[in-house]
Amino acid sequence: MTTAHDYGEGIHPERALKYAVQRVSGGRAELVEGVIHDLPTGWDHECVRDVLRSQISGTVDALEGIDGSGDLDLPGSLNWYVPDIAVVPGRLARGSGALAPDQTLLIVEVTSQATAETDRVVKRRRYADYGAPLYLLVDRLDKTVTLFAGPGRLGYTEVYGPHPFGETVPLPAPFGIDLDTSRL
Template identity: 65%
Template sequence: MTGAPDNGQGIDSERALKSAVRRTCGDRVQIIEGIIQPGAPTWDHEHTARVVRRQIEDRVDELGCVEGSGNLDLPGSSNWYVPDIAVVPEALARGAGALLPDQTLLVVEVTSESNAETDRAVKRRRYAEYRAPLYLLVDRIEGSVTLFSEPGHLGYTRVDGPHPFGAVLRLPDPFGLDLDTSGLASA
């Protein structure tokens, strides 16, 4: 996918808007379907992300990747996401300002009261459209985890879940590990 067309004056208006929003609002700001949303996760939210991060970090290292909450651009749209966790190859992460969802190995979103429907519907659809291979939704409101895989333009074609907190969820290759969600119940 490519950026927005030139406006006739040599300016890519999509890129200019995204850059201005980030400069004005900071690194944790997202643009979701054209709406600017500053991010300020709660400690419970961060705890939940940490439970997932700790279980995948050894495998992430083995794969030569890094995990974090770096920026993901969705060119050709009015979207700029900051996922709770994204796993990307270390070589791509070095010096990158933003990556594309298809450059990730895994994207994890943790719901909050204010963003649950966005994570469940909008981001799921957009991550599939932009070919993020694995999207893990940790739904703190519903107390469940769902893994979406095999992205297509109409959405993910494979869904594993929702599973209640406490279940074990298998993360497929390249991870090949079981995610224990019992630690999420107290989050």
């Protein structure tokens, strides 16, 4: 006879949750500290992403990179993120599923009412833990842009900002460009 206990044998929570989040019906979702979250959608959010993508696209091309919102796995944790924008080397993007944050060149998160605290606190900490070299936080609620660099186990060691919308925000190497935030 099969018992409820038998079904739990051998199930690995991290794998099960990451499998589930990749199969959410009706849209994209991410896993944040073990909780599945729907991703925010809306034209305001898309406008910010579009403004940023248009400014970095030439540099991304020169770096032979890809910018998009592909899946990022944080192995060994109950986290599976879908950033608003991630820039990754093109050679890594081809034929791969999820990448790890340390395989990115830049990660951008754009806050919404639903994601603000997660983007400001949890993702900042986790992206640093997992070696994302640059994390750009566009906070639509506070109308600021903050760049985090120098990831480590205790968080990011370099913080540039917060810069109010309208200021120019320099993106360091390998980008070496200034972001115009006046249209955010």
